[in-house]
Amino acid sequence: MKKTAMSLSVLAALALGTASAQTTIKIATISPLSGGQSNLGTQIRNGVQLAVNEYAAQFKKAGFNLQLVPYDDQADPATGTAAARKIAADNQILAVVGTLNSGVAIPASAALAPSNLVMVSPANTANQVTDRGLANMNRIVARDDSQGPAGANFITDTLKAKKAYVLNDKTAYGEGLAAEVEKALKAKGVTISGSEGTEEKSDFSSIVAKIKLTKPDAIYFGGIYNQIGVFIKQLRGAGINTPVVGGDGLDSSELPVIIGKAGANNVYYTTVAAPLEALPAAKTFAASFQKTFNTPAQGFGAFGYDAAKVTLQGILDAARANGGKAPSRKQVLDTIRKGTYKGLLSGEVSFNSVGDRKAATLYVIKLTDGKAALETSLAVKPPKN
Amino acid sequence: MELSVLLPFIVNVIIGGLVLGFVYAIIALGYTMVYGVLQLINFAHSEVFITGAVVGFEVFRILQNSAMNGYLKLLIALVAAMIVSGLLNVLIERLAYRPLRGAPRLVPLITAIGVSLILQDTLRFLEGLQGRFDLTYTLPTGFADKFCSTTSSCAPLGNFLRTIGVDVQLKDVILVIVALVSLGVLNYVVNRTRLGKAIRAVSQDRVTAGLMGIDSNLMISATFLIGGALGGVSGVLFGMKFGTINAYSGFDPGIIAFTAAVLGGIGSIPGAVLGGLLLGVIQNLIGVTNIFGNLLGLANLGTIDASYSKIGPFIVLVLILIFKPTGLLGKSNVEKV
Numbered sequence: 001m002k003k004t005a006m007s008l009s010v011l012a013a014l015a016l017g018t019a020s021a022q023t024t025i026k027i028a029t030i031s032p033l034s035g036g037q038s039n040l041g042t043q044i045r046n047g048v049q050l051a052v053n054e055y056a057a058q059f060k061k062a063g064f065n066l067q068l069v070p071y072d073d074q075a076d077p078a079t080g081t082a083a084a085r086k087i088a089a090d091n092q093i094l095a096v097v098g099t100l101n102s103g104v105a106i107p108a109s110a111a112l113a114p115s116n117l118v119m120v121s122p123a124n125t126a127n128q129v130t131d132r133g134l135a136n137m138n139r140i141v142a143r144d145d146s147q148g149p150a151g152a153n154f155i156t157d158t159l160k161a162k163k164a165y166v167l168n169d170k171t172a173y174g175e176g177l178a179a180e181v182e183k184a185l186k187a188k189g190v191t192i193s194g195s196e197g198t199e200e201k202s203d204f205s206s207i208v209a210k211i212k213l214t215k216p217d218a219i220y221f222g223g224i225y226n227q228i229g230v231f232i233k234q235l236r237g238a239g240i241n242t243p244v245v246g247g248d249g250l251d252s253s254e255l256p257v258i259i260g261k262a263g264a265n266n267v268y269y270t271t272v273a274a275p276l277e278a279l280p281a282a283k284t285f286a287a288s289f290q291k292t293f294n295t296p297a298q299g300f301g302a303f304g305y306d307a308a309k310v311t312l313q314g315i316l317d318a319a320r321a322n323g324g325k326a327p328s329r330k331q332v333l334d335t336i337r338k339g340t341y342k343g344l345l346s347g348e349v350s351f352n353s354v355g356d357r358k359a360a361t362l363y364v365i366k367l368t369d370g371k372a373a374l375e376t377s378l379a380v381k382p383p384k385n
Numbered sequence: 386m387e388l389s390v391l392l393p394f395i396v397n398v399i400i401g402g403l404v405l406g407f408v409y410a411i412i413a414l415g416y417t418m419v420y421g422v423l424q425l426i427n428f429a430h431s432e433v434f435i436t437g438a439v440v441g442f443e444v445f446r447i448l449q450n451s452a453m454n455g456y457l458k459l460l461i462a463l464v465a466a467m468i469v470s471g472l473l474n475v476l477i478e479r480l481a482y483r484p485l486r487g488a489p490r491l492v493p494l495i496t497a498i499g500v501s502l503i504l505q506d507t508l509r510f511l512e513g514l515q516g517r518f519d520l521t522y523t524l525p526t527g528f529a530d531k532f533c534s535t536t537s538s539c540a541p542l543g544n545f546l547r548t549i550g551v552d553v554q555l556k557d558v559i560l561v562i563v564a565l566v567s568l569g570v571l572n573y574v575v576n577r578t579r580l581g582k583a584i585r586a587v588s589q590d591r592v593t594a595g596l597m598g599i600d601s602n603l604m605i606s607a608t609f610l611i612g613g614a615l616g617g618v619s620g621v622l623f624g625m626k627f628g629t630i631n632a633y634s635g636f637d638p639g640i641i642a643f644t645a646a647v648l649g650g651i652g653s654i655p656g657a658v659l660g661g662l663l664l665g666v667i668q669n670l671i672g673v674t675n676i677f678g679n680l681l682g683l684a685n686l687g688t689i690d691a692s693y694s695k696i697g698p699f700i701v702l703v704l705i706l707i708f709k710p711t712g713l714l715g716k717s718n719v720e721k722v
Binding site: 170194195196197198199200201202203204205206207209210212213214226229230233234237238239254257258260262 | 390391394397398401402404405519521526529531552554623627628629630634637638668669670671672673675676690691692694695
């Protein structure tokens with residue numbers, strides 16, 4: 001916000017009314033603020049806080065006193081649902097930003113649904129989050145089922161592979177992802193030189209031997225970093241430098257540690273949380289984040305900020321449509337589902353009928369000598385429109 | 386697929402299986418020796434083994450910035466793991482098994498499983514205190530290099546492997562050498578020393594050996610010490626070969642090594658080694674069966690992929706137990722009436 005606009009709005013606020021006569025409007029966050037995932041959860045809360053700080057003046061001008069109430073879900077569905085019930089009981093809360101974990105978002109959004117309290121998620125990718133068709137659940141990140149086709153497109157378009165080897169870890173996540181990729185690759189005429197699942201965590205020598213024999217141009221592995229890291233290490237140890245592609249299960253700083261610096265090359269993964277350098281508009285955001293919280297912003301901080309801006313803009317629009325009075329929760333919910341939000345870090349946001357982002361982005365990260373950097377970003381569309 | 390491509394592939398798979406087999410073999414020795422003296426299956430042995438792997442990780446981690454020779458680091462890791470795992474095994478015997486010496490067979494078995502679970506979570510807790518779960522070995526860089534990268538300074542074996550296009554890493558060679566040395570030392574101790582003689586006497590007949598003046602409790606402790614030390618060695622080798630372990634990694638290799646011990650004939654030392662090597666190779670061959678299925682156009686074979694590789698050892702076990710219940714090299718105990 002420009003200085004002049006800022007001072008104008010302050011003057012306007014002083015001219016129009018006093019603070020005591022203002023209605024309080026709150027927004028809440030649900031994210032892990034303690035426990036193992038508190039780092040990411042705190043990023044989300046701080047991102048939202050930054051957006052609230054920026055919007056406070058606009059709300060004042062409109063005659064509202066804006067506040068943020070952060071709740072801790074400890075990455076636990078039961079705790080998150082309890083927090084959702086507390087939030088639903090506070091009538092001044094008009095919108096919620098959360099959560100980090102899909103497993104928490106699903107019951108929490110169900111608990112908020114009866115009171116028409118809208119939720120905008122900065123991080124949840126499970127298909128189930130919006131597939132239930134709840135009116136109050138929206139998300140600004142891509143869905144899990146977009147990762148498979150995106151990975152396949154990357155293999156054919158960017159890596160130009162004609163022959164691919166598909167692996168999975170035999171979990172619901174990894175097997176589902178690998179199946180999607182295989183389907184998409186076959187549709188594009190890529191030869192699948194091998195496709196198998198393995199629960200093995202240490203000895204991949206037979207798979208490595210098969211890869212050596214069939215010489216694929218690319219390997220897709222649906223699974224989690226701790227298993228795939230060991231696999232890549234052995235693959236590189238056997239002198240095979242074929243690119244390995246995976247899903248967001250690889251998005252961990254532990255991955256290059258497990259592979260070892262020498263082998264952590266030619267590894268790609270799709271993820272929904274963009275590294276900040278992938279968001280051209282994030283420069284000023286990152287600076288003010290650093291200044292306000294004294295820690296560097298990460299991807300989830302930026303998405304928390306975006307999700308908060310969607311809710312705050314939605315509340316303002318709903319208030320305007322309501323003749324300048326504080327809107328009801330139902331009005332906010334309907335406004336957000338229908339609205340289009342521009343000027344966000346991750347581009348324009350609008351939602352389809354079930355709350356999926358109409359044009360979400362998946363980011364492909366590449367490891368080079370163990371360092372992660374953005375390779376490319378892919379626009380993805382949800383299955384429904 | 387012509388032979389020039391297929392031959393190195395098969396040789397690679399078999400060599401990989403043998404290397405893995407040596408790890409199984411040394412773990413299997415721990416099961417077999419303890420069974421020999423106590424007729425007890427020490428199910429905590431897989432955790433004794435993974436404790437060795439954790440100790441090895443810690444040694445390499447602590448020494449990672451020192452300019453020490455890589456082989457010296459490895460030696461320190463091996464010795465430390467031997468001491469810790471050996472003493473741990475003695476302690477387990479003293480606290481958990483000795484008080485149950487006269488109890489029915491099932492009681493020490495359940496206890497062993499309990500000890501195994503306690504050890505798993507203890508290891509996880511100790512590493513968790515330092516914020517670690519998956520432990521990645523920081524090996525000296527040379528260990529991951531190709532064995533025999535220059536033709537000039539190659540041993541005949543290395544030359545042969547290179548000509549048929551087989552890649553072996555230096556750490557695989559180290560693993561096999563350490564395993565062979567351990568086997569040699571064990572063989573010498575058991576067959577050529579007074580201690581070995583006493584252990585063999587106790588395993589044949591504990592009561593009589595006691596009457597002949599052998600302290601059978603001491604010999605049982607010695608057996609646990611040797612078995613545990615071997616477990617520690619194999620733990621370090623396992624971690625070195627595969628790179629990343631955690632407190633729960635011991636279960637799979639432990640179960641397969643136990644199978645190897647039964648396959649070779651439980652109580653028989655050469656049997657354990659043979660069983661381990663066999664299972665390593667079988668596991669790897671099962672893991673690549675689908676390639677042959679695709680080559681020969683047999684659709685059924687083509688579906689047998691790496692996810693089935695762990696089944697192989699157990700199918701072999703069942704077959705062996707049907708046709709030769711004592712295992713490959715086991716001796717049948719004829720009960721005299």
